[in-house]
Amino acid sequence: MSASRIAVIPGDGIGKEVMPEALRALTALSERHGLSLEYEHFDWACAEYYREHGDMLPPDWFERLKGFDAILFGAVGWPEVVPDHISLWGSLLKFRREFDQYINLRPVRLMPGVPCPLAGKKPGDIDFLVVRENTEGEYTNLGGRIFGGTEREIVLQEAVFSRHGVDRVLDYAFKLAARRERKHLTSATKSNGIAISMPYWDERLEVAAAGFPEVRWDKYHIDILTARFVLSPERFDVVVASNLFGDILSDLGPACAGTIGIAPSANLNPERRFPSLFEPVHGSAPDIYGRNIANPVGMIWSAALMLEFLGERQPACLAAAQELVSAIEHVLEHGPRTPDLGGSADTTEMGKAVTAALNRI
Numbered sequence: 001m002s003a004s005r006i007a008v009i010p011g012d013g014i015g016k017e018v019m020p021e022a023l024r025a026l027t028a029l030s031e032r033h034g035l036s037l038e039y040e041h042f043d044w045a046c047a048e049y050y051r052e053h054g055d056m057l058p059p060d061w062f063e064r065l066k067g068f069d070a071i072l073f074g075a076v077g078w079p080e081v082v083p084d085h086i087s088l089w090g091s092l093l094k095f096r097r098e099f100d101q102y103i104n105l106r107p108v109r110l111m112p113g114v115p116c117p118l119a120g121k122k123p124g125d126i127d128f129l130v131v132r133e134n135t136e137g138e139y140t141n142l143g144g145r146i147f148g149g150t151e152r153e154i155v156l157q158e159a160v161f162s163r164h165g166v167d168r169v170l171d172y173a174f175k176l177a178a179r180r181e182r183k184h185l186t187s188a189t190k191s192n193g194i195a196i197s198m199p200y201w202d203e204r205l206e207v208a209a210a211g212f213p214e215v216r217w218d219k220y221h222i223d224i225l226t227a228r229f230v231l232s233p234e235r236f237d238v239v240v241a242s243n244l245f246g247d248i249l250s251d252l253g254p255a256c257a258g259t260i261g262i263a264p265s266a267n268l269n270p271e272r273r274f275p276s277l278f279e280p281v282h283g284s285a286p287d288i289y290g291r292n293i294a295n296p297v298g299m300i301w302s303a304a305l306m307l308e309f310l311g312e313r314q315p316a317c318l319a320a321a322q323e324l325v326s327a328i329e330h331v332l333e334h335g336p337r338t339p340d341l342g343g344s345a346d347t348t349e350m351g352k353a354v355t356a357a358l359n360r361i
């Protein structure tokens with residue numbers, strides 16, 4: 001069997017601190033399960049690469065990455081060096097769009113041992129998947145400024161909702177819901193205020209739903225949906241949303257389940273025509289960078305999602321993925337824990353503990 005090839009991009013800030021912990025776990029799992037994983041490292045980030053080259057990526061980045069099975073990504077963004085819209089449109093958002101990673105899958109789970117900010121919730125009460133549209137919607141660079149610098153200045157920012165783009169994310173989310181025990185789907189909308197794109201989203205939702213009579217579904221305007229996340233998170237199973245709404249829900253969900261420091265994500269090109277990208281939900285966290293106190297679990301759990309994805313070609317990765325999630329659960333429950341979870345362990349201690357926990361399963 002040929003090796004699965006992984007491009008490793010730690011990026012900026014705590015991306016550089018948490019990535020080694022994911023690689024540590026993957027190396028241990030490769031030995032235990034005889035996995036065949038090959039890595040190539042890329043230093044594409046704001047801090048050094050952009051400073052030196054004036055760009056986030058080399059011109060041949062697409063050619064260099066397209067043959068990989070997966071990209072393991074830390075985080076990008078260092079506003080002191082490059083404005084965020086330049087760095088993110090110059091790297092992460094480019095990968096998502098040009099590799100057609102149109103699904104951003106973001107599991108949200110209250111894990112044993114993680115203090116929940118919501119009263120009375122216990123593990124099992126919060127367990128849902130955010131399916132975020134990842135290539136179009138509100139994230140565009142279409143628009144512009146007219147009458148710039150005058151009192152008549154107008155800024156226009158377009159959103160794009162193609163039938164192809166909307167239908168494929170809804171179809172993915174319904175299929176996912178149909179495979180789950182609760183078979184329930186919630187769609188985020190805002191068709192009362194956003195008068196063109198959101199009624200269209202709702203219209204396509206009804207069309208998609210007709211193909212999945214076994215899935216119960218509902219829809220909520222994004223404002224009340226955020227309130228329901230906080231008040232009754234147990235009611236959610238699969239939540240499908242446009243790019244921006246999904247972005248917001250996928251920080252809110254993990255915050256309701258304790259910390260965004262453990263939240264993982266998979267940017268998927270389900271057809272596997274291009275590499276998929278696995279990254280924590282969080283960013284480069286300049287406020288804590290350099291102290292080695294970032295929670296590495298979001299990154300490590302993202303590596304588990306990657307193994308699950310690689311399992312289609314390399315079945316041994318599936319057992320390895322499960323083992324890694326069990327090791328994460330063990331450490332969250334028994335410690336050591338980083339400060340975001342109320343502990344005093346550092347990133348390396350917590351990461352090493354996850355790798356050590358692999359040996360007890």
Ligand code: NAD
Nearest residue numbers: 075076077078079084261282283284285287288294295340
């Ligand atoms: P952020 O996710 O980096 O940080 C938000 C807050 O959460 C901070 O207080 C931070 O300390 C905390 N936090 C984040 N990850 C943590 C972890 N693993 N352990 C403990 N605490 C953690 O979001 P931000 O501050 O809005 O953005 C900072 C930079 O990161 C910006 O440049 C932004 O554009 C970028 N960003 C990148 C990505 C990405 O690459 N996927 C995602 C979000 C933000």
Ligand code: IPM
Nearest residue numbers: 077088092093247250281283
């Ligand atoms: C995320 C991030 C990105 C997004 C930013 C950094 C562009 O917040 O991955 O959730 O909005 O998609």
Ligand code: MN
Nearest residue numbers: 247248251281
């Ligand atoms: Mn986000």
